[in-house]
Amino acid sequence: MSRNLSFKQSSSYVDNSYAEKAQFKRTRLFRAIVLMSLVTSLIGVNLYRLVELQLVRGAELRERAENNRIRLIPMAAKRGLIRDRKGRILASSRSIRSVYVWPREQPAEKWPDTAAKLSSLLKVSREDILQKLEKAGYDSRLPIKIASDIDRTSFVAMAEQAGNLRGIEVRSEVNRHYPHGTLAAHILGYTGEATREELEANPEYPMGAIVGKMGVELSANPTLQGVWGNRLIEANAKGEELQELGIEYPTAGVPIQLTLDLDLQKTVEKALGDRVGAAVVIDVKTGAVLAIASGPTFNPNIFSGRVTSQEWKRLQGPQKPFLNRALQGYPPGSTFKTVTSVAAIQSGTYSPNSKVPTYNTITIGGITFKEHSRGYGLIGFRDALAYSSNTFFYQVGVNTGAEAVSKWGRELGIGGSIDLELLGLNGNHGQIPTPAEKDRMYGEPWHIADSVTM
Known part of the structure; x- marks a missing residue:
């Protein structure tokens, strides 16, 4: 009896084990089918999308990719005003339109025809346009300015021809304006488009950046120029904006005030x-x-x-209108008598109340020097400066000595000790050598006439 019981228990165990294995196989198969279905579905979705993009919408998307461009458009910063001592405007800014070309938007062989069309619209020579393109290179990724401050007629003509002019952009910019024309031109200076060298030296400058070139515009450029902004846009082949993708606003320059009235x-x-x-x-x-x-x-x-x-x-003519004759190009002449006066008094050689005889002519070192009109008799510094007496200061200069005159001339700024950069002048502003310096620089001894003519 015990043997029969034992046999039944073994048979039940075998049946249960078989059932579990069968169930496990069915579960694994189901999971495999589900997984394969998911993978097949994902591949099917991607395949469907690929077919749609390549076959159904392929031509449309290729045209859009060909015609639309993502462009970073610089936004000009408004240049700071320049005002006189009472706040009146000497230099301001105004809005203008400029024309740029994007070299890579057309094959190089097509640009001559486009340049001819642009020439008739903008009144700019075809050769100038092609020269700028060749200088930058037809593979340049940066736009090139070919015309600035175009008039309304040219702007309308450009708009009408936009569909036939690929790679052309009309951009709004800010330009410098001097409301009083030639007034104070040598002090204010002028602005212009940054050169290639200036762009390389200042990576933050965008193509077409306007910078100071002379005078206060040059010396105060970091203050006046501000910081340019940018707009990221999508544009079509006509240069028409489709949508704005992002914007960084410009920061205006800081105004400055001069002592000029x-x-x-x-x-x-x-x-x-x-x-x-x-x-x-x-x-x-x-x-x-x-x-x-x-x-x-x-x-x-x-x-x-x-x-x-x-x-x-x-x-560039012989009259040299660029030359600031108030600061350059002339010897100091009688204005140097103020330096001689300061040196004579400060060195102790003379007092402010000293008097010196003057003559029609005076001989020093065997050389005769003339008064510019006549002798004024015995006079002091006040009258000598009022009359601008030559013979008075010939004597004072010789008695004071070259060393003292040179020292006090430097103290007053002659020789570069005064910074004239604000006026757009760099470098050495004259020199007053001592006898030792003249010998070292020129290999010549000091003569009494040197003291007279200082």
């Missing part, structure tokens, strides 16, 4: 007229420059557009 500057320049020369008005109590004029002059507004060959030829 607008009314006084006008008066001084009117008095100077068409003569070749210079005039300066200084506040004797503070040293502030109230007016400074140089003639002949120029109009800085011409540099806001395209300078014609005729205009450039005049600027």
Whole structure:
């Protein structure tokens, strides 16, 4: 009986084991089927999308990829105002339209025809456009400015021809404007498009950046220029904006105020007229420059557009209108008598009340020097400066000595100790050598005539 019981238990165990294995196989098969279904579904979805993109919408998407471009458009910062001592505007900014070309938007062989079309629309020579393209390279990824400050007629013509001009962009920009024309031109200076060298030296400058080139515009450029912004857009082949993808707003430049007085500057320049020369008005109590004029002059507004060959030829002509005659190009002459006076008194050789006889002529070191008009008798420094007496200062200069005159000349800024960078002048501003320095620099001994002519 025990044997029968034992047999039944073994048979039940075998049946249960078989059932479990069968169940496990069915479960694994089901999972495999589900997994394969999921994989097949995913592959099917991707295959369907691929077929749609390549076969159904392929032509449309290829055209869109070919015609649409993502472009980073610089946004010009408004340049800081330049004002006179009373807050009146001497230099401001105005909105203009400029035309750029994107070299890679067309094959190189098609650009000559496009340049010819642009030439007739913009009144810019075909050769100039092609020269700029060749200089930058037809594979350049950066746009090239071919025209600035286009008029309304040209702008309308460009819009009408937009469909036939691929790779062309009309961009809004800010340009410099000098409301008083030639007034204070040598001090204000002018602006212009950054050169390739300036772009390389300042990586933050975008293509077409406007920077100071002369005068206060140059010396105060970091303050005036501000920080340019950018717009990221999608544009079609016509250059038309489809959508804006992002924007970084520009930061305007900081305005500056000069010591110049607008009314006084006008008066001084009117008095100077068409003569070749210079005039300066200084506040004797503070040293502030109230007016400074140089003639002949120029109009800085011409540099806001395209300078014609005729205009450039005049600027480079024999009259040298770029030369600031108030600060360059002339020996100091009788204005140096103030330096001699300071050296004579500060060195103790003379007192402010000293008097010196003056003559029609005076012989020093065997050389006869003349008074510019006549002798004034026994006079002091006040009258000598008022009359601008030559014979008075010949004697004072010789008695004071070259060393003292040189020392006090340097103290007063001659020789570069005064920074004239604000006026757009760099480098050494004259020199007053001592006898030892003259011998070292020129290999010549000091003569008594050197002391006289200082």
